[in-house]
Amino acid sequence: xxxxxxxxxxxxxxxxxxxxxxxxxxxxxxxxxxxxxxxxxxxxxxxxxxxxxxxxxxxxxxxxxxxxxxxxxxxxxxxxxxxxxxxxxxxxxxxxxxxxxxxxxxxxxxxxxxxxxxxxxxxxxxxxxxxxxxxxxxxxxxxxxxxxxxxxxxxxxxxxxxxxxxxxxxxxxxxxxxxxxxxxxxxxxxxxxxxxxxxxxxxxxxxxxxxxxxxxxxxxxxxxxxxxxxxxxxxxxxxxxxxxxxxxxxxxxxxxxxxxxxxxxxxxxxxxxxxxxxxxxxxxxxxxxxxxxxxxxxxxxxxxxxxxxxxxxxxxxxxxxxxxxxxxxxxxxxxxxxxxxxxxxxxxxx
Amino acid sequence: xxxxxxxxxxxxxxxxxxxxxxxxxxxxxxxxxxxxxxxxxxxxxxxxxxxxxxxxxxxxxxxxxxxxxxxxxxxxxxxxxxxxxxxxxxxxxxxxxxxxxxxxxxxxxxxxxxxxxxxxxxxxxxxxxxxxxxxxxxxxxxxxxxxxxxxxxxxxxxxxxxxxxxxxxxxxxxxxxxxxxxxxxxxxxxxxxxxxxxxxxxxxxxxxxxxxxxxxxxxxxxxxxxxxxxxxxxxxxxxxxxxxxxxxxxxxxxxxxxxxxxxxxxxxxxxxxxxxxxxxxxxxxxxxxxxxxxxxxxxxxxxxxxxxxxxxxxxxxxxxxxxxxxxxxxxxxxxxxxxxxxxxxxxxxxxxxxxxxxxxxxxxxxxxxxxxxxxxxxxxxxxxxxxxxx
Amino acid sequence: xxxxxxxxxxxxxxxxxxxxxxxxxxxxxxxxxxxxxxxxxxxxxxxxxxxxxxxxxxxxxxxxxxxxxxxxxxxxxxxxxxxxxxxxxxxxxxxxxxxxxxxxxxxxxxxxxxxxxxxxxxxxxxxxxxxxxxxxxxxxxxxxxxxxxxxxxxxxxxx
Numbered sequence: 019x020x021x022x023x024x025x026x027x028x029x030x031x032x033x034x035x036x037x038x039x040x041x042x043x044x045x046x047x048x049x050x051x052x053x054x055x056x057x058x059x060x061x062x063x064x065x066x067x068x069x070x071x072x073x074x075x076x077x078x079x080x081x082x083x084x085x086x087x088x089x090x091x092x093x094x095x096x097x098x099x100x101x102x103x104x105x106x107x108x109x110x111x112x113x114x115x116x117x118x119x120x121x122x123x124x125x126x127x128x129x130x131x132x133x134x135x136x137x138x139x140x141x142x143x144x145x146x147x148x149x150x151x152x153x154x155x156x157x158x159x160x161x162x163x164x165x166x167x168x169x170x171x172x173x174x175x176x177x178x179x180x181x182x183x184x185x186x187x188x189x190x191x192x193x194x195x196x197x198x199x200x201x202x203x204x205x206x207x208x209x210x211x212x213x214x215x216x217x218x219x220x221x222x223x224x225x226x227x228x229x230x231x232x233x234x235x236x237x238x239x240x241x242x243x244x245x246x247x248x249x250x251x252x253x254x255x256x257x258x259x260x261x262x263x264x265x266x267x268x269x270x271x272x273x274x275x276x277x278x279x280x281x282x283x284x285x286x287x288x289x290x291x292x293x294x295x296x297x298x299x300x301x302x303x304x305x306x307x308x309x310x311x312x313x314x315x316x317x318x319x320x321x322x323x324x325x326x327x328x329x330x331x332x333x334x335x336x337x338x339x340x341x342x343x344x345x346x347x348x349x350x351x352x353x354x355x356x357x358x359x360x361x362x363x364x365x366x367x368x
Numbered sequence: 369x370x371x372x373x374x375x376x377x378x379x380x381x382x383x384x385x386x387x388x389x390x391x392x393x394x395x396x397x398x399x400x401x402x403x404x405x406x407x408x409x410x411x412x413x414x415x416x417x418x419x420x421x422x423x424x425x426x427x428x429x430x431x432x433x434x435x436x437x438x439x440x441x442x443x444x445x446x447x448x449x450x451x452x453x454x455x456x457x458x459x460x461x462x463x464x465x466x467x468x469x470x471x472x473x474x475x476x477x478x479x480x481x482x483x484x485x486x487x488x489x490x491x492x493x494x495x496x497x498x499x500x501x502x503x504x505x506x507x508x509x510x511x512x513x514x515x516x517x518x519x520x521x522x523x524x525x526x527x528x529x530x531x532x533x534x535x536x537x538x539x540x541x542x543x544x545x546x547x548x549x550x551x552x553x554x555x556x557x558x559x560x561x562x563x564x565x566x567x568x569x570x571x572x573x574x575x576x577x578x579x580x581x582x583x584x585x586x587x588x589x590x591x592x593x594x595x596x597x598x599x600x601x602x603x604x605x606x607x608x609x610x611x612x613x614x615x616x617x618x619x620x621x622x623x624x625x626x627x628x629x630x631x632x633x634x635x636x637x638x639x640x641x642x643x644x645x646x647x648x649x650x651x652x653x654x655x656x657x658x659x660x661x662x663x664x665x666x667x668x669x670x671x672x673x674x675x676x677x678x679x680x681x682x683x684x685x686x687x688x689x690x691x692x693x694x695x696x697x698x699x700x701x702x703x704x705x706x707x708x709x710x711x712x713x714x715x716x717x718x719x720x721x722x723x724x725x726x727x728x729x730x731x732x733x734x735x736x737x738x739x740x741x742x743x744x745x746x747x748x749x750x751x752x753x754x755x756x757x758x
Numbered sequence: 759x760x761x762x763x764x765x766x767x768x769x770x771x772x773x774x775x776x777x778x779x780x781x782x783x784x785x786x787x788x789x790x791x792x793x794x795x796x797x798x799x800x801x802x803x804x805x806x807x808x809x810x811x812x813x814x815x816x817x818x819x820x821x822x823x824x825x826x827x828x829x830x831x832x833x834x835x836x837x838x839x840x841x842x843x844x845x846x847x848x849x850x851x852x853x854x855x856x857x858x859x860x861x862x863x864x865x866x867x868x869x870x871x872x873x874x875x876x877x878x879x880x881x882x883x884x885x886x887x888x889x890x891x892x893x894x895x896x897x898x899x900x901x902x903x904x905x906x907x908x909x910x911x912x913x914x915x916x917x
Contacts, residue, residue, distance in 0.1 A: 061779040062772040063520030065786045159401050163423070163739065239514045240586050248408050248512045249743040333580065333772040334765060335513030335587050338740045339423065450822040453863035485914070517772055524785050531797070538799040538877065544863045552868070556799065556909035580771045583764030673914030 035128050042117050046275030046320060047268055048079055053321070054328040055271070062332055086267075089260035096157035097257065105155060106258065106265035108148030113269050115141040116276045121196045123289050123312030124304040134195040135187055138280055139180055142235065145273065146172045149244070152266075153254035164253025167339055168237060168244035174346040175234035175241075181354035182227040185361040186217050186284045195280075199288035200301045214292035218285040223357045225285045227350055232277045233327055234346070236270065240334040243342060274324055282319035289316050378736060398426065403742065405434045411508075412753030416730065418742065425742065428734035430727055435757040443717040448474055448684050451714065453544045455704075458721060459755040460541060462501035462698035464493045464533065467546040470717075472628060473693040473706040474548050477686045481628055485674045486550040491629045492563075492667050493533065493545065494695075495660045499570055500529040501698035502657045505750050506577050509650055512747040513590055518581050525573040528566045535559055548684055550677035560668050567661045574658050582654065591647035595733050595745035598644060605732065606725040609700025610656060611749060613640045614648035621696035629695070634666040646748035653750070685712060699723050699755055723755035798909045800879040801862045805901035806853055810874035813848040817866035817875060825859035826866060827852060853895035858888045878904040 026034065056078060060067030068075030093099055118141075119134040121127040131137050146169055153165015187193055190201040198217075205215030218225045234241040245253040255266050282288060289312030290304075298304050337345065404415035413434035419427040439458060443451045455470055456463035468490060475481060482490065507522020530540045536555055537543035545552050581587055597607070602615040612619055620638040622631045639655040641648035686708040694703025700722025709715040726749055733749075734742055779785075787794050796802060813830030829852040834844040867875045878901045885891050 058776065059516070061776040061784075063517050064524055064775050064779045064784055065520065066784050066788070069788060159399060242514055243740065246514065246740065248514065249403075249740055251408060329769060329772065332517050333515065333768045334584060335510060335515040335581070335590065337586055338590060338738060340738065341589055446822055447820070449865055450820070450863075453822050453861055453865065517775075521775070527785075534800055535797040536799070538797075538801040538864065539862065542862065544865075552864075553799075554915040555912040556797075557912055559912055576771060579764070580768045584768050585764055588764070671912075671914060676915065 039114055039117055039128060042120070042122070043113055043272045043276065044268070046279075046317070046324075047272035049321065050271045050275055050324050050328070052076060052079055054324060058325070058328060059332050083264065086264040087261050091260045091262065092257070094157050094257050098155035098157070101151050101155035102257075103262070105148045105152035105254075106262045106269070108151060109145045110148075110265045110269040110272075112141055112144035112148065113272045113276055115144065116273070116280070119195055120276065120279045120283060120316075121199060121289060121312075122316050123309035124196070124301055125306075126289075126309045126312060127196065130196060131194065133193045135183055135193040135198075135284075138195075139176075139183065142179075142277075143172065143176055145269070149254050152258070156254070156257040158257050160250045160252075161254050161256045164244045164246070164250045164256070167246075167250075168254060170339070171234060171237070171241065171244060171342060171346075174343055175231045175350075178227050178346060178350040178354050179231035179235065181351065181358060182221075182224040182231065183284060185221050185224040185354075185357050188358065188361050188365055189217060189220060195283050195288070196301065199283060199290050200293075202287045203290035203293045204300065214287055214290070214294075216285065216287040221285060221357075221361070223353065224361075225281070227354050227357070228281055228285065229323070229326070230350065232281060233330065234342070235277065236274050236327070238274070238327060238331045240330070240336050241342060242336050243339050246336065274327060275320055278320040278323035278327070279316060281323055282316060286319050286323075288319075289313065291315070401739070405431075411751070414727075414751075414753055414756065416734075416742065416746075418734070418739075420739065423739045425734050425737055425739065428731055428742070430730045432724070432727065432756050435753055437754075437758065439758045440717055440719055443714055445713070447712040448548060448686060448714065451717070452546055453542065455719075456542050456544060457754065458719065458758055459501070459697065459699055459702070459723070459752045461504055461752055462497040463541055464497040464537070464543045464545065465501075465695070465697045466702065467544070468494055468629070469693045469695045469697075469702055470704045470706065471546045471548055472695070473691045473704045474686055474708075474714075475628070476691040476693060477689050477706065477708055478548065478680075478684075479687075480549055480678055480680065482550045483675050483678055484630070484672045485554075486676050487628055488630045488633070488667055488671045489551055489555060489676070490546065491631060492664055492671075493536065493543070494629065495664045495667075496529055496533055496563075498698040499657055499660050499664075500526050500533065502653050502660075503529070503570065503573065505653060506574075506581070506650075506657070509747055510581050512743050513587065515581065515584075515587075518577060521573065521576060521580070525570055528569055532559070532563055532566055535562070547677065547680075548686075549680035550675070554676050560671070563668055564665060567665050571658060571661050574654060574661075578654060582651065588647065590740075590744055591645065591650060591748070592643075593645050593647075594741050595646045595737065595748065596644050597729060597733055601732065602644070602729070605729040607700070607729060608722050608725060609696065609698075610652040611649055611700065611726050613638065614652045615644035616640055616642045621694060621701055625694075627693070627695065630667065630670075631663070633670050634663045636663050636666075646744055649748040649750070683712070685710060686714070694720060697722055699750065699752060700726055702755075719758055721755045721758055723751035723753075724758070727751055727756055796879040796881065798879065798906045799877070800881075801864055801877050802879040802881040803857070803877075803883060803901055804855055804860070804867065804898065805876045805878045805905050806895055806898035807874045807876065807902055808850060808853070808895055808899050810872045811850050811853065812872055812874075813850045813853075814871070816869050816871065820865050820869045822863060822865065823859050823861055825856040827854040827856070850895065853898065854892055855898065857883070857891040857893060876902065876905040878902075879906065880904045 056067045068078035071077040071081045093102060116138055118128045119131055119137050149168045150165050153161045190198045192198060202216050203214040237244050255263060258266060399420045401418045401420055402415060403418060405413040415431040415434065417429050417431060418425045439454060442454055446454060451470060452467045456466045458466050503522050503526045507519035510518030533543060534540040536559055537545035597615050599615045599617050602612050602617065618638060618640050623638055636659050639652050641652055688708055688710040690707045692703055692705040694701050702722050703720040705718035706714050707716040733745055737745060813828055815828055818826040818828045830848050830850045832846055833849045835847045837844050867877055880901055
């Protein structure tokens with residue numbers, strides 16, 4: 019283990035990491051947009067979606083990017099220009115910060131933080147800042163309403179997400195994401211170790227809460243009140259055009275991918291296969307080829323989770339702001355607190 | 369004092385408080401939000417000025433007229449056959465229904481009546497245009513609340529109805545098929561069978577929509593108890609159509625007036641709902657679409673044989689007089705007051721369009737709601753901008 | 759039986775539609791590649807049978823937005839029978855329809871007493887410039903080829 023990291027000099031590693039990060043963020047984003055936003059949504063509405071650019075419209079995304087890049091970069095006269103320009107960068111940045119801790123294999127990670135869970139929960143909230151900046155600096159009433167709604171919503175749903183994750187942390191006994199993967203794949207449930215112990219089985223409630231919170235964090239319907247295109251035009255993105263809008267767009271779908279990655283690490287066993295299949299004892303035994311197979315497994319799990327997120331997105335109307343807050347504070351948070359209590363008691367008992 | 373919902377009372381207090389605190393420097397003043405004229409929720413160019421306290425509306429007023437096309441004046445310089453082609457652009461989604469009351473008013477002045485075959489076909493086309501209109505409403509309802517799928521399903525199924533209308537009349541949106549004394553042409557062969565199949569599809573669409581949208585808990589929580597209009601208020605503001613029936617007033621011009629349309633040949637029901645909230649208005653429209661499909665299916669079997677036009681002179685001159693005829697259009701009661709001085713065209717036409725009256729209640733009903741509810745209430749009141757501004 | 763929550767029913771409908779679209783095909787027409795056949799009565803474009811037109815101006819006068827421009831002059835035609843007087847006929851010099859103004863109401867087709875105007879379901883005649891939508895009589899004559907036969911009527915139609 020770790021022999022790969024030793025051979026490459028630091029600058030090489032850095033380039034490797036930057037490239038890897040770009041691939042890990044942009045590839046899922048592109049896949050999600052094409053497969054789900056373009057094709058799945060169209061098929062659910064009994065139409066075909068884009069068909070002209072490339073075979074079955076597969077190059078449509080490149081065409082869209084080209085279109086956005088050509089557009090005029092409009093800035094409102096009264097906007098706070100510096101903040102206005104920074105906001106989409108901040109939002110996109112938080113996505114790249116999130117991918118840092120996601121492990122794709124025993125050695126395939128960008129950083130192996132001992133407090134990985136803590137880290138992703140912390141940087142996950144950075145996007146709120148960007149959204150608030152965008153909403154405030156646009157000098158538009160709709161943007162302001164959208165930005166404030168977004169801030170309120172993201173903070174409200176941050177809490178259930180933290181609490182849902184806490185159940186996993188208690189059960190795994192670690193905040194290191196790679197360790198969480200290891201615990202899931204070496205564990206056994208009722209003495210049966212053939213499947214390992216993916217935490218979705220024991221933390222099912224936590225998983226549901228986590229996915230609902232993710233849906234809200236992504237501001238996807240039914241929680242898309244901050245964008246609410248039929249009443250707030252486009253919420254905090256109203257005044258953005260051209261490549262700045264593109265950044266928001268990429269960030270939206272890339273974050274969906276990253277959160278799905280994290281959910282699959284926390285609840286679905288991450289990159290691993292149950293270690294007993296190959297007779298591995300712990301993380302150090304894992305064969306090197308898991309660094310290649312691991313990302314593929316992660317990608318599959320991510321796509322599965324995003325399918326659910328998008329499926330719900332395309333079939334439900336949106337909550338009102340107050341209903342949304344009520345749902346978070348009066349239902350999700352008590353439920354997740356109960357979940358933690360039960361997990362802690364069971365942890366002590368067994 | 370008339371019945372007010374709790375939220376409206378709170379908002380009344382809030383509006384008093386907001387006015388009172390304007391002079392207090394430390395307090396923030398309310399925000400005035402211009403919704404429209406260019407806004408996705410207003411289906412066109414309606415403008416709503418809303419004064420907000422936080423996210424609560426304390427005062428709202430609709431500003432109409434951004435799309436005024438002056439139909440009442442235009443009709444004065446047109447001949448009677450030319451008027452129909454203009455007025456089916458008033459409510460552009462149910463355009464055949466716009467022609468009928470005008471033609472009926474002209475026929476009333478000329479003291480002629482269309483032959484029975486023409487009356488039945490008129491009724492069928494009238495109901496088809498209602499289905500085309502309301503099915504789009506059912507889809508659009510989802511879009512107003514962020515659900516994208518219903519609108520595509522609605523467009524898909526409305527297309528079948530539009531194809532039928534085009535097959536019979538030649539125009540998808542602007543049929544211009546109604547003539548004084550009958551209809552322009554008879555139905556083409558095979559149209560009746562095709563219509564029967566499409567009506568079954570449309571009933572299926574209603575079921576699908578009911579499961580996809582109306583059954584959704586989020587939709588219900590957004591709609592139930594929001595924008596309640598009591599029956600007496602609804603009557604005072606001159607609401608008509610499904611908006612009135614949703615408040616529990618059993619009033620439907622198709623049944624309640626003796627008119628040269630053959631609704632009495634079919635067995636159908638007028639739906640009412642006691643609640644008067646957004647949910648009731650949408651639900652009534654869903655039921656009415658089903659009911660319209662039933663009317664069409666029944667009337668298709670009862671088309672009598674015979675001519676499609678009575679004898680009218682080649683150059684139509686309407687004798688001097690005044691007549692008012694209104695019908696139950698997709699959006700509500702639509703009427704034409706036609707005054708003629710014996711010339712080739714009308715001397716003056718007053719159009720009573722349903723949406724204009726339905727819109728007049730917005731300052732009352734929007735008071736006290738939250739910003740997201742503006743959209744759902746406007747969607748459930750269902751107006752077509754051409755019908756407001758004419 | 760417990761009631762299925764409406765939300766899951768909705769999810770079922772969207773997924774069902776997806777399955778149907780994959781299995782039975784979609785409901786859209788990929789327009790430039792495949793074309794829908796418009797109904798026979800569709801009011802696509804007005805075609806002119808020039809030989810029948812007598813430049814009587816009825817259509818032009820009855821048009822609600824006055825988009826038909828007609829010019830003609832009287833000329834002498836050879837007599838029908840040998841030795842007769844030469845006949846006076848109206849010759850059509852100009853017959854233009856401005857499709858940028860036309861409302862497709864069909865009143866001109868209806869009022870024409872000599873069967874010179876017809877509806878054709880043809881619809882692909884858009885132009886990049888609005889002025890190019892003014893079509894003259896030779897172009898209108900070309901559309902005569904696309905005019906279909908009038909459809910048969912439904913049973914029970916009166917004469």
